[in-house]
Amino acid sequence: MFFEGSEKKVELITEPTLGSLRSLGRPFWTDIVALAKAEIISVISNEQCDAYLLSESSLFVWDKRLVIITCGLSTLVDSLIAVMDHIGIVNVAFVSYQRKNEYLAHLQASTFTDDISLLRQQIPGNACRIGHLDSHHHFIFTSAKVAQLAATDTTSELLMYHISGQLAQYLISDNQSEEKICQLLQLDTLFVGFDYDCHLFSPLGFSVNGIKGDRYFTIHITPQEQSSYVSVETNVDVNSAVNPIAAQLLALLKPISWDAIGFNTPIIASAKPKNICLAHCAYPIEQDYQVHFGHFQQLGSEVLSPEFM
């Protein structure tokens, strides 16, 4: 009953002179995600964005920007290289490629080191690891070329491990429904006015994409006991005093530990569950591009149970 929830992520911004990425159409993106061993399950669109729900997470396509997130044993670097081949490196204004350390790294088709040696054959860039090898850590590659970003161009990632409580119990119960999960996640109040598209996987797992204008969010839940994982990614402000999305989700999902990553946005500590920040850092990729990372853990000593094998 193990599923590798930990994700790989690509973000790519094109040069203004290139035509729209959206006009490449669904057959093109079907082929691209197939290279990562993923399939398109469904799509929702608005005037600015196409949001594809994948068998392994999500793909968002704007005219000039692309975000792909894939989990499991996906080979996302292959998708990225195919996109860059297609549009031409000269039309890439910025690209980043991220990997979270996996629960079972030895099952992956490649390491991050392998991936960046492929990428660097295409495009120069910088890469680093944040966090110790024996703890939660993230790898990130960013192209040497960095697009000028608006001040509102921020991304937040909230990655939660070992969820607990009523919602966590529901997510491993029989007879779940998409509607009930959306209701328990309070999506309507957290992401007001968003269109969304969700999918309940068999035997377990839940994904939802939401869009509103150029804003997006995506939540992926791997609820399996012993390796549960929930990721939330959005360009909406998750730290707003009026609508503290990150704090609300933490209070709902009650993870034992979590990572918070902010691109050009700081990380605000949450009050519930009571926690400590075990490690953190903030560092600039380029002059105006700041990465913030924090790893948090619930206070109190967790009583472990042996997992028999």
Add this chain to the structure above:
Amino acid sequence: MFFEGSEKKVELITEPTLGSLRSLGRPFWTDIVALAKAEIISVISNEQCDAYLLSESSLFVWDKRLVIITCGLSTLVDSLIAVMDHIGIVNVAFVSYQRKNEYLAHLQASTFTDDISLLRQQIPGNACRIGHLDSHHHFIFTSAKVAQLAATDTTSELLMYHISGQLAQYLISDNQSEEKICQLLQLDTLFVGFDYDCHLFSPLGFSVNGIKGDRYFTIHITPQEQSSYVSVETNVDVNSAVNPIAAQLLALLKPISWDAIGFNTPIIASAKPKNICLAHCAYPIEQDYQVHFGHFQQLGSEVLSPEFM
């Protein structure tokens, strides 16, 4: 500058009717450790024990007991199977096989799951994982057959990650000496009256074995920055009020985090560095055989530095 310090460990007790394991002699043990991709560097002996210092950790041989600890990319399960083949399964009174999760698991020749499927072809046993996959965790296999142990038959393991301070700095400096390291580790006061045998590895790394009667200790230091690791293993009481060995070593090596594992002995929390116990458990392998596990972390939020790749 990475070295995999995380260890695999075998402990084997023979039936009283079997002849002495020591009498098998150095050539036999040379072949056995070669199966794990290790070499004997040196040996010290007393009336009860032969303590071999290995290129990848240590081997202790008593008349009726064996402890082998190997690090790096060693394949210790192959050594264990060869020993059992040689002495005969019927002469095995008890065996345990442990693996700590590795820093870079994908480089290992096998997983713990692979290892136990080999072992179970030879001898029935129980296996479990303690600790979450995304945090420090330990795997342990124990034979279904459990020897009757004396109350004083205890083992303590103290595994320290990301050491800091004066001693940690010395261990990555030029012109180190074995004498100075032993002095900084205060071995003479921590392990009074022990004979010991140490080795300074090139470019970095330090091992020491100590014996006194049937008591032993071994310390292995992988001081490489970003992945430093120190393991201490002994059948001496490390929690004694008169000589609190574990507390002294923690105060000297100032790790960011550590695991404490006690077999038939509880784990006592230490005051320095100030810390919290993030997770713990105690569970019985058999009626009289208790495993205690605790994972501790220094209080205070560590400021991480990106590790460029």
